Amino acid sequence: MAEIKNHRIPIYAVLATVLFKLLFLLTHYIQEDAFITWRVAQNLLDYGVIGFNGNEKISASTTHLYVFVSYLFNLIFGKENFIEPLLIFNSVLFTIGSLFLSHLLLKNAWHKAIFIFLIGILPPAIKISILGMEYGILFFLEMMLLYYGFNKGKKWAQIVLPVLIIFTRIDTVIFLGVIFIIDIFWNKKIRWPYIFGGISGVGGMLAFNCLYFGEIVNNTIVAKKLAYDKQYSLQQNFDHFLQNFGNFWGMLKLPVDFNPLTILLLIFEALCFMYLIRQKEKRNFFLWIIFVFGWVKQVVFLSQKSMFDWYYWVPQMLLFVPVLLFVIEQKQRKSLWLALLIIFYSIPMLAFQTIHCIATGNGEWNYRRTIGLFLNSYEKNKNQWVFLEPAGYVPYFSGLKTIDEVGLVDKKIQGEIRKDKKNFWINTVKNRKPKYLLSYDDLFTSENAEYLQLHYKLIKEFRVKDHLKSDNKILEKIYILKPSGSDYNLYERID
Known part of the structure; x- marks a missing residue:
């Protein structure tokens, strides 16, 4: 009976975290680009066309799957009332994703509960949940893939989930690719269902774009590359990277070119990661995946001068996971470590994000x-x-x-x-x-x-x-x- 109750503790943490974050809905902080996706969804509802201006087809949104989900919410709740239910849905899915992640990395039910809440109140986690973007669904699908596809070994997850992930965002090939490479090195075998799922996802996305829109990649990618394209020398590229990575790698974005707090955070994240992987545990496979992905995703997008905050939300959060694990699993003076984390990091970050949202x-x-x-x-x-x-x-x-x-x-x-x-x-x-x-x-x-x-x-x-x-x-x-x-x-x- 006690064991059953313990299994429920992380579920209670999910509910408590969602309810706590729903307070942020009162700030009405919704990302500009969410309204592009929602207008595309309503255009589909009104004209039967994935577009933005009447009957003209155009992939104005970066995410096909979220357009369809938004379409369903408009259909069910109506254009005037769908936003709040959809934001709640996004928040629930994100928090369930953090539950899957806790199952991959922790054994103790109370540890999982603390992890779910602390990761859920990080600035990027709050933004993923309430800003109306597709990342709540995306995080849920990605963590579901790790949990069912690679922890439980479910072939259906290895086939179906990559397709859904890629149809959520095409740049998730980075996440899927990191999993594939680390899986090869770690397990010394090829998962053919996963390869089939990845090929189906990429092929299906490209075929859909080609057949429906008459283009290979989403219009948003073409438009941004064309509008923001600028020739840089090697030195200018390096200077640009130094000026901007501080604000996009860390969770605290300051109104200056360089954010020194990011350096301290990165060093502590790396030290915690190295400490954890020294322990010979099965979970190291997943730690390597999320940590390598966090670095690769940020390096790739910064190198392409992608200066939109939302590209970095998931990597920011995953890079911080080793810090949470390190603190939560301390055997000596655990309360002190946890208090230090909450007082000097979690509460200030939460306060910062609250002010920012308002x-x-x-x-x-x-x-x-x-x-x-x-x-x-x-x-x-x-x-x-x-x-x-x-x-x-x-x-x-x-x-x-x-x-x-x-x-x-x-x-x-x-x-x-x-x-x-x-x-x-x-x-x-x-x-x-x-x-x-x-x-x-x-x-x-x-x-x-x-x-x-x-x-x-x-x-x-x-x-x-x-x-x-x-x-x-x-x-x-x-x-x-x-x-x-x-x-x-x-x-x-x-x-």
Whole structure:
């Protein structure tokens, strides 16, 4: 009976962790790109087409599987009510994924419970759970693959899960590849079902893209590479890496180029990892997988100058796992080690993320969303076009057809970039004549001011400073401490 109760302890930890993190839903901190995926899902619902603007097919979202899941939530709960249930779903799946991970690495039920909660309140874990991105599902599938496919040896998991993982994100070939290589070295055998699953996943994804969208890789990858492509010398590449890795490798992102706290964290993570793998245990196989993956994923993405936070959430968390294991399994002065970790790391990180969520949620939900809502009420014809960047909140809440400056949701912009990258923006305005322009800049003082003044009028200014007030004085102090968002000017075509 006591053994049965002990088995339930990690389950209780899952429930407690999910309930605790649901408090963060009150911050309304939802990532901009989540609204791109959700608009694609609603486009599928309205037009029967995976796209962004009506009947035009385009892989505007980086994730096919999450588009389908979002589609189902829209279908079940309706467009007005699906967001909270979906965020709860993401949080539950992520936390179950941490349960699978605890089973792989720990034996004691109480140790598992502590692990589940402490990993669940790390900044990247909170963001994975509540920001609306696909990483809750992804983490669940990846940990499920390790648990059932490689711990339990289930062939169905080795075949099916790689397919689902790749259809969630194409860059997960890095994760699957690391597993394959370490498995070969560790077990000295080839798992043919796993190879079949990997080939099926990659082949299925490429075939789907080719047959449905007429492209090999997702449009988002092509668009970002085209828009952000810049030639660097070897020295510039090295300097760029040094300036940025500190903010993307560690969990605490500071408003400076270099974050020295990351160095200390990396050293401690590496020392804990080396300490753990000296012990001859079966779990070392999984420790090698998650630690090597964490390093490889971050190096690859930083080398490609991928500066979006979400690429690094899962690696950040997995690299920290050895620290949690080291502290939780201390045989002497365990309480002291655990107290030091909680007081000097977990609580400060949680406080930092709480402030960040409150401030950024205000800047996104209370500010940027209002721009979309204004356009929604101002323009009743939803076939009109708005030209802007980025293509998340404003298009979603305005309902207007959208041209974004990167080309994530509109391929024609990519043609303009290829023809004349320097002047693609004004060329797009002249050729396509969008009714609305939303810009960070004062367009009437730009180099194209003469044309723009002739054809457009300024109808509204949106300013971050106007959204830093609150009846709650604590919230107001947080908003002022960390103002979030950008100033915008909205223009309407007059001819």
